[in-house]
């Protein structure tokens with residue numbers, strides 16, 4: 001058996017050769033970038049990459065090494081691509097063309113904000129936290145109406161709930177952001193301490209129905225599972241409180257904020273019925289203007305990919321190589337597109353950073369339906 005020291009000497013020599021060859025290969029990549037810049041040919045050439053993997057793996061015998069060769073060359077080509085993007089991206093900066101950097105968001109006495117629901121809704125709380133008590137605003141019936149009002153210029157900003165610490169992503173919101181010409185410019189977290197509320201004199205043993213938004217019902221599941229009440233889904237927690245007040249019926253209760261209870265003259269029958277102690281909802285603030293604050297810290301993007309081995313890995317590598325850290329990822333199957341998936345990703349950073357721009361340029365060139373949802 002050879003001594004480990006000897007074997008390692010061989011490995012070191014081989015590695016040095018690999019590094020020199022790698023440098024040579026990257027020089028070729030640089031030339032390819034020049035060529036592609038001149039001809040407008042896209043950097044990513046999927047067919048060429050597939051052919052290369054096929055040719056190279058054919059020359060290798062054992063299955064394990066075949067797989068290894070494939071992995072190694074996929075990586076090499078992906079590094080080559082990212083190098084090319086970094087050489088070309090500033091001149092072709094999609095971000096620079098699409099988004100404007102601002103010192104701060106324009107908020108003044110003419111500014112109009114829209115949120116879904118009625119006074120007492122958590123959305124209203126988010127609005128007050130972000131814009132202050134005196135902001136001029138109006139309400140909309142559905143989440144969709146909020147986005148449409150912003151898209152059509154009827155409001156300067158709109159507020160939408162996006163995720164909750166105990167119930168997860170609020171369904172449908174990402175799709176609304178994707179399908180309208182709006183951009184996320186801010187976010188606000190609201191602590192949602194749900195209370196069980198009802199009219200004065202409500203006896204819990206006589207209650208038959210509880211009203212709330214589906215998220216409210218979900219966030220209080222543990223408490224509600226102990227009861228036999230019908231759980232009625234309603235548009236908004238504040239709408240639920242108002243309904244119970246309007247019906248003036250002591251067999252009905254609602255899950256809402258204490259603030260809504262107070263507003264509609266209801267009693268708090270039980271405080272904090274949510275099962276997670278720290279129940280928070282994150283809201284996004286969107287505007288029609290494609291803008292980002294120069295101190296914004298989170299970039300949100302979306303795109304779609306086919307369900308193929310390595311397709312997501314390939315895309316996430318753009319973040320890794322540009323030292324961009326990912327903070328959130330959501331995926332869902334795309335309607336009417338079998339085996340294709342939509343992804344929503346948040347990363348830490350600002351659109352004015354070269355690493356972020358490089359990563360986004362590369363991703364944009366290699367996915368379908370790319371959209372920067374915002375930087376906030």
Ligand SMILES: O=C(O)C(=O)C[C@]1(C(=O)O)C=C[C@@H](O)C=C1
Nearest residue numbers: 032043044045046048077080081
């Ligand atoms: O041949 C090209 O067009 C290249 O850009 C080089 C290269 C590679 O590294 O081999 C990189 C990116 C393409 O997707 C295909 C191949």
